[in-house]
Amino acid sequence: MAARKKRRRSAARKRREARLKAGATAGLAVVALLLLFWSVIWPYVVGVVVFGAMAGGGWWLWKTDRLIRGNDRRWRHQNAVMAGHRTLAEVDAMEGPQFEDFVADLCRRDGCTDVRRVGRSHDDGADVRGRLPDGRTMVIQCKRYTPKRKISNSEVRNLLGSQVHFGADVAIFVTTTYFSGPAERCAVQNGVLAVHRDHLGLWNNGAALPSLGEVNGSGQGDRQHRARWKETYE
Template sequence: MASALLVIFWTSVWPYLLGVLLVGAAVAIGWWLWRTDRLVRGRDRLRRQEEAVRAGRRTLAEVDGMTGTEFEELVAELCRRDGCTEVRRVGGAGDNGADVRGRLPDGRTMVVQCKRYAPSRAVPTRELRELLGARVHFGADLAVLVTTSRFTGPSVRFALEHGILLVHRDLVGAWNSGASLVSLSAVNGRGQGDARYRRRIASEQ
């Protein structure tokens, strides 16, 4: 009698158990396929970004469309392209004012802060003070601030007084097109923007 009841119970229950197992397997396979697709797409996107950097095909409009993290990754890749070593992106919460760290080709250590701002926005002096603190905190030889916008007159003067390398919007374009980071130090904040920006800088002095 017990055996008969067990058979009846199993006969009525097993289709549901099988259905649950099939649904679970389908969900697991679907998740695995989704995850694999995300990883493949992410790697392919990173590869295309690296190729674009090396070829200098990235436009400033494309840079403007990046997230803050993507801009930091671009800056790190440009540093690597120029022969910098030990380059790593460290931006995020608790970054102590550093977004990218590494060594220049001559062995000097550097700390880089990246500001992906709208072209009309200017980097104020307080951002340079924060970067100066990061240079002291990490004991770096060189501090660099890279931005998609421009710098105010006071911030340019502050940078020159404290040996901070400024890479404004125009220099980001030159850097991306093949100029080396070291070569930008000869310009260091000068020649930024069009005549309207230069007049604004002059009015702030």
């Protein structure tokens, strides 16, 4: 038994030595060919080395640029959040045009373009217009109501009419209060982004506008929250 294991180890060692010799022989053959034909192939060898170095350097520069740009965007966003932050109590104290400017500034902070406040009498249901970061056009209705008043279903439908009137891709309703049940259902069923008071707080604290779409139709508190709300404001 021991002799058999010894023969196996010897055979394995011989195979390894044979592979090493074959590899060394092949390596020497390659070196010999390179030396023999160096005068012909050296430009190609140098070209491959230079190309590899340039490709590696370009990839490193690209990765470094992406890292720097990403860090810069995060820093600018955090700085914009800190500079434009308002408490909801301060927002509640704003006049209508101030609230519209506040919403427009939040849009610009999040990378929206062509943002302009258009709210006025006969505004066709639009207070702010512009483009989302992905290029889609948006129309925004802003309602700075007292906390105890709710957004009605008819107000959401007016915004849908405004979306059709302006040919906007996305309709957004931003308010300092909450939506009634029918109004919230109407908004979600028709693709309107309903930014109620809780979501406005998230947006004001740094959440990006596009991310609010992921929680559309949620929030507005549970039963206990609504009971405390009524005790406070009604």
